[in-house]
Amino acid sequence: MKINVTVNGTPYERDVEPRTLLAYFLREQLGLTGTHVGCDSSSCGVCVVVLDGKQAVKSCTMFAVMADGHEITTVEGMAKGGKLHPLQQAFWDTHGLQCGYCTPGMMLTASVLLEHNPNPSEHEIREAIAGNLCRCTGYNNIVKAVQQAAAEMSAQPEPVAS
Amino acid sequence: MAIAPEVPKERHALGLPMKRKEDPRLIQGRGRFVDDIVLPNMLYMALVHSPYPHARIVKIDKTAALAVPGVKAVLTAEDLAGAGLAWIPTFHGYDKQMVLAVGKVLYQYQEVAGVIATSREAAHDAAELVDVEYEPLDPVVDPFISKTDKTILRDDRENKTNHIYHWEVGHRAETDAALASSEVHIKERVVFQRCHPAPLEPCGVIADMNPATGRLTMYLTSQAPHAHRTVVSLVTGIPEDKIHIISPDLGGGFGNKVPVYPGYVVATVASVVLGVPVKWIETRTENLTTTGFARDYHMDVEIGATKAGKITALKVATVADHGAFDAAADPTKYPAGLFGIVTGSYDFPTAFTELDAYFTNKAPGGVAYRCSFRVTEASFAIERGMELLARELKMDPADLRMLNFVKKEQFPYPSPLGFIYDSGDYHLTLQKALDTVEYKALRQEQAEKRARGELMGIGISTFTEAVGAGPSKHFDIMGIKMFDSAEIRIHPTGSGIVRAGTKSQGQGHETTWAQIVAEELGLDPQNLLVEEGDTDTAPYGLGTYASRSTPVAGAALAMAARRVREKAHKIAAHVLEVADADIEWKDYKFQVKGVPEKSITMKEIAFAAYTNPVPGSEAGLEAVYYYDPPNLTFPHGAYIAVVDVDKETGETHVRRFLAVDDCGTVINPMIVEGQIHGGLTEGFAIAFMQEIIYDESGNNLNTNFTDYLVPTALETPSWETGSTCTPSPHHPIGAKGVGESPNVGSPAAFVNAVMDALSPLGITHIDMPLSRSKVWTAIQAAKK
Numbered sequence: 001m002k003i004n005v006t007v008n009g010t011p012y013e014r015d016v017e018p019r020t021l022l023a024y025f026l027r028e029q030l031g032l033t034g035t036h037v038g039c040d041s042s043s044c045g046v047c048v049v050v051l052d053g054k055q056a057v058k059s060c061t062m063f064a065v066m067a068d069g070h071e072i073t074t075v076e077g078m079a080k081g082g083k084l085h086p087l088q089q090a091f092w093d094t095h096g097l098q099c100g101y102c103t104p105g106m107m108l109t110a111s112v113l114l115e116h117n118p119n120p121s122e123h124e125i126r127e128a129i130a131g132n133l134c135r136c137t138g139y140n141n142i143v144k145a146v147q148q149a150a151a152e153m154s155a156q157p158e159p160v161a162s
Numbered sequence: 163m164a165i166a167p168e169v170p171k172e173r174h175a176l177g178l179p180m181k182r183k184e185d186p187r188l189i190q191g192r193g194r195f196v197d198d199i200v201l202p203n204m205l206y207m208a209l210v211h212s213p214y215p216h217a218r219i220v221k222i223d224k225t226a227a228l229a230v231p232g233v234k235a236v237l238t239a240e241d242l243a244g245a246g247l248a249w250i251p252t253f254h255g256y257d258k259q260m261v262l263a264v265g266k267v268l269y270q271y272q273e274v275a276g277v278i279a280t281s282r283e284a285a286h287d288a289a290e291l292v293d294v295e296y297e298p299l300d301p302v303v304d305p306f307i308s309k310t311d312k313t314i315l316r317d318d319r320e321n322k323t324n325h326i327y328h329w330e331v332g333h334r335a336e337t338d339a340a341l342a343s344s345e346v347h348i349k350e351r352v353v354f355q356r357c358h359p360a361p362l363e364p365c366g367v368i369a370d371m372n373p374a375t376g377r378l379t380m381y382l383t384s385q386a387p388h389a390h391r392t393v394v395s396l397v398t399g400i401p402e403d404k405i406h407i408i409s410p411d412l413g414g415g416f417g418n419k420v421p422v423y424p425g426y427v428v429a430t431v432a433s434v435v436l437g438v439p440v441k442w443i444e445t446r447t448e449n450l451t452t453t454g455f456a457r458d459y460h461m462d463v464e465i466g467a468t469k470a471g472k473i474t475a476l477k478v479a480t481v482a483d484h485g486a487f488d489a490a491a492d493p494t495k496y497p498a499g500l501f502g503i504v505t506g507s508y509d510f511p512t513a514f515t516e517l518d519a520y521f522t523n524k525a526p527g528g529v530a531y532r533c534s535f536r537v538t539e540a541s542f543a544i545e546r547g548m549e550l551l552a553r554e555l556k557m558d559p560a561d562l563r564m565l566n567f568v569k570k571e572q573f574p575y576p577s578p579l580g581f582i583y584d585s586g587d588y589h590l591t592l593q594k595a596l597d598t599v600e601y602k603a604l605r606q607e608q609a610e611k612r613a614r615g616e617l618m619g620i621g622i623s624t625f626t627e628a629v630g631a632g633p634s635k636h637f638d639i640m641g642i643k644m645f646d647s648a649e650i651r652i653h654p655t656g657s658g659i660v661r662a663g664t665k666s667q668g669q670g671h672e673t674t675w676a677q678i679v680a681e682e683l684g685l686d687p688q689n690l691l692v693e694e695g696d697t698d699t700a701p702y703g704l705g706t707y708a709s710r711s712t713p714v715a716g717a718a719l720a721m722a723a724r725r726v727r728e729k730a731h732k733i734a735a736h737v738l739e740v741a742d743a744d745i746e747w748k749d750y751k752f753q754v755k756g757v758p759e760k761s762i763t764m765k766e767i768a769f770a771a772y773t774n775p776v777p778g779s780e781a782g783l784e785a786v787y788y789y790d791p792p793n794l795t796f797p798h799g800a801y802i803a804v805v806d807v808d809k810e811t812g813e814t815h816v817r818r819f820l821a822v823d824d825c826g827t828v829i830n831p832m833i834v835e836g837q838i839h840g841g842l843t844e845g846f847a848i849a850f851m852q853e854i855i856y857d858e859s860g861n862n863l864n865t866n867f868t869d870y871l872v873p874t875a876l877e878t879p880s881w882e883t884g885s886t887c888t889p890s891p892h893h894p895i896g897a898k899g900v901g902e903s904p905n906v907g908s909p910a911a912f913v914n915a916v917m918d919a920l921s922p923l924g925i926t927h928i929d930m931p932l933s934r935s936k937v938w939t940a941i942q943a944a945k946k
Binding site: 017019024027028032033034035036037038039040041043044046074075076078079084088091092093095097098099100101102103104107122125126127129130131132133134135136137138139140141142143 | 181182184185186187188189190191192193194195197198200282283360361362363364411412413414416445446447667668669670832833835836837839840841842843844866867868872874875876878880881
């Protein structure tokens, strides 16, 4: 089936098998291997990508054809203009990652949280990332990273409408 | 060569919370994990698994599978037999294991066939169509039933028994006598349940046999690439120079990525047969059901003591369930790993421990899940035992520990089970933990709550670990001694490359190894590139597990750096035009003694090494060091958990957890703290939710993450940490290793806390995991 999908701002037109999962489409057809696969059952969240800038979705439980006409953001699309996204910077600064396998999904989920709730409490952060498992960090530093990014992002001046 | 720890007052790189060098790629989706790698003409493999735990294979029909478009081959044990690979030896060499089922299957999900196709999907589709006819046999899932030998599981073995081995250490008669004459005595069966390391990245391989060169390249999820190269060579007969193992970024390991698994072997045979690369990435179900389980020890713990609480003897008798093959990844001479650490931090006058291992119809494994070879089981046994003893004596568990700790002046301390503990200060560490949590106030709060009928518990665990395997006189895996090596090459402009035989899975070696070398040489750690995981370039080493990287490879790095410094010393003397004896290494540069303004930095020396070499000696600035540790290292810690238990629902809430760790010299406190957070979370998971359960018919009930639980951010407590530091006296920088301490020490703290909470109900022990339903059931039973 033919699909039109915009990934990290770039439009793609591709033929996909109807059963191709979005995770494998991104990884194998677009070469965006920052999206990982970890559990095959939608439990672990290492495959999370952002749909239309507002929804964190597990790309291992979404068919590529379901992304037709939508915009997807993956970890590769987080840094802009040679500058890390505040979440990327914060994960680095606070030792919010160890093996790094859950990190892309974790950051993307957090980005959606901050989109909806720019100043989340610790409990709200923990609740938001409860669908993203991490085996290495014990979450303490991930929570810190999201808090740092939230502070950083709310300190930034609002973009001026043009 | 005698080694004394060198710990300068003002540090250049060591001990600083340097941000990690590996992170920029990982936060930008530019890590490179095995499944990210795609090679030209690569095929994909899927495995066929047995639905039965114990069955004869009557017939395997490949016809339908081979008819699926894109399928290139279906391999079974018969095909592997041609290459002599139907069976492979297990890691410590006592047993062998089937690669694909030979005649019968011995556990549910055992690998029966491999299907190779042009796509992942085609391979999985065809795997469904491999028609295997089974004749089911009665399964044996309980090691205590296995013990009776009514059904012999392994008819391939000469000895027709399910008993694999007996192991013992210590003083049986003396211990029995001391226990018999003890004023106070406790005995409890403590089970450390079967669990699984479950790293988020499953295991996998791309096997690429190049028919033109005869060289096999394996991109492998490997915690021990060199060991794997040697094993692959020994097993396949391919010369070792024709094997290239690349372990790229690893998405966690925790022991799961130490063994050699059937999928790796079948993919390799497939690549040899088909002449193209073959990729196999296990599914989560394959991960949880076939590769790398841990623990499964049933331990009878007995402690004797005087009425005043002075311990007199310890005896631990264990039944170990090894599953269908004895694939435990332990050093050859240590079938039960370092279980002899079971006397823990306590000065037992005498002790004895024995273990009997049995086959059952369960998956093989017995890996060290974030654990130095069975140290976790041993620590759990002794820490639960001490808690039970405190209860029996009606003594505060902290006081009991303080009374019986090995004292700091007793180090080096010869334990009754044969270890020489290198260093420690157990009293100091526990005192620090007690002070930090305000222990007395907590006990007061507990008394008040108890008076109101509320259940609150405080659990202590004061463990000692034995890590850093190991001294070559004792430790080997399949004959390969467990030393490690490091190579340092300093470039003319003062940057360099550092290589080691270890393999980080998240521990941050690219940062910490650079810090060790930078500290020794006064160079910038940012400009020391660390490389691991490629057997063509890295020097030989036994890999990363059992908290051995810092104790062994970390020492090799420091010693290699000192070798570089020795050479640099001569170059410095040459450049400064003084005698060798007239200069010294001070403040991270060479200075003319007494003339600090006449000095030369390592960066300047590096340039001179290539532009102005010492006449009559070799140019360049590099070194290799193979480090054979004189002893293990013995990190310790004092952990305190505070829990509330809901009497009505059985729900437990860990409201506070403090870990005070002593891992000797710290290389990077940020990374050490991160390791502790992660290990505590794994310990928390084991204590409260993780178990690989088989029903009585041998069905694995935990085949994915909805049934085998990994704690989320919501349940996971917020961790508090603290530290003490007694440097290892025999390690060049005094470091001891830390990655596993929190997983070794914490399960007992959690369980002790919950049992303490339940003590008003008379409940003394519940086996892990302490799920809500188990706790509720125990409370209900106690009420009757």
